[in-house]
Amino acid sequence: MEFSELIKKRQSCREYSAQPVEGEKIEQLIEAVRLAPSASNSQPWKLIFVDQPELREAVARATFSPAIRFNAFALQAPVIVVMTKERPKVITQIGGRLKNKEYPLIDIGVAAAHFCLQAAELGLGTCMIGWFQEQRIKDLLHIPAKTEIGLVxxxxxxxxxxxxxxxxxxxxxxxxxxxxx
Ligand SMILES: Cc1cc2nc3c(=O)[nH]c(=O)nc-3n(C[C@H](O)[C@H](O)[C@H](O)COP(=O)(O)O)c2cc1C
Known part of the structure; x- marks a missing residue:
């Protein structure tokens, strides 16, 4: 597929079938994120694939509430991926403070784009979710207290x-x- 075609094919998917995602495809998605560029090559991210049904439902429920339901579609997705924002290299931390830039946030955006474009090439749908109950998901997935979640x-x-x-x-x-x- 031409890259220009892939860009058009990637869209936020809010309707999923129950078909499971093959393990080989998940490996390709991990590789796409692993090869993403980042400031000072810090690679300040980790990916958690949540496919165990009860846990996945609990994470999906942490992206919406009875009053704000626009992410309720997350319940349909057979896999929910949580991308954490990790502490970057010291040089990046110093550079970020001096230049008033949050490089890790930029980095995880780039990595998430790699993920979603690779998924589109593999015939998979994705939706980045920035609205979620962070502490609830951290508790469910045993994410350390000091680590932030960048995206779901x-x-x-x-x-x-x-x-x-x-x-x-x-x-x-x-x-x-x-x-x-
Ligand atoms: C950082 C970020 C956070 C987002 N958060 C949400 C979200 O919480 N819920 C949602 O349905 N879509 C979310 N989106 C998807 C955007 O709404 C979507 O990318 C945009 O409307 C463009 O549509 P497209 O992705 O279909 O091209 C998010 C996208 C980004 C990049």
Whole structure:
């Protein structure tokens, strides 16, 4: 598949079939994240694949509440992936403080993009979820107190049709030689 086609194929999937995800595909997803670039090559992430049904349901339930239900679709996903944000190398910590940049947050965004694009190539749907009860998921998965969760990603075979992308016009978000107005 051409990369430009893959970018269009990747979309946030909020409807999953119950079909399990093959172990070899999960290995390919791990490899896609393992090879992602990061500031000072710190690789400040860990992935936890949650597929045990009761635990998976409990993690899915930690992404929504009775009042705010937009992530309730997470209950359908046969796998939920939790990506932690780990402490980067000391040089990256110093650089981040000096330049007022949170490099690990940028890094996990890049890694998550690798994950979701690789999944799309393998015919799998994903949705990055940034709205979740962090402490509840940390307790469920025995994540150390000092470690933050960066993202939750639902994973599985999609039942949703391909949608047109809703995006800003190119002129509104890019420019040559000066800031685009
Ligand atoms: C950091 C981040 C957090 C997100 N959090 C959620 C979320 O909590 N729930 C959800 O349904 N989608 C979430 N999304 C998906 C976005 O809504 C989606 O990427 C955007 O609307 C563009 O649509 P597309 O992914 O289908 O191209 C998140 C995406 C990112 C990158």
């Amino acid at each position: 990603i639902t994973l599985g075979y999609s039942r949703a049709p391909l949608r047109e992308k809703v995006r800003k016009q190119a002129q509104a978000m890019s420019g040559f030689n000066r800031y685009p107005l």
